[in-house]
Amino acid sequence: MPLSCPMTDEAAAYLLKNLRPAEHERFRRHLRVCIACRRETDELGPVVDLLRGLRPDRPEHRPAD
Numbered sequence: 001m002p003l004s005c006p007m008t009d010e011a012a013a014y015l016l017k018n019l020r021p022a023e024h025e026r027f028r029r030h031l032r033v034c035i036a037c038r039r040e041t042d043e044l045g046p047v048v049d050l051l052r053g054l055r056p057d058r059p060e061h062r063p064a065d
């Protein structure tokens with residue numbers, strides 16, 4: 001069972017939806033069979049959520065009072 005995978009590099013882009021549709025789909029399918037990439041997305045998920053919240057181009061973003 002592989003514990004590392006060259007496609008883990010794409011995990012962040014996948015979570016940020018920065019991949020092209022075909023690549024996104026390919027990675028999504030790859031996740032089903034690759035434990036290394038699943039672990040990577042599990043670990044990056046919360047970080048990506050945080051980054052999304054910090055993105056300045058979000059219209060609903062409000063400065064803290």
Ligand SMILES: [Zn+2]
Nearest residue numbers: 005007034037
């Ligand atoms: Zn993988």
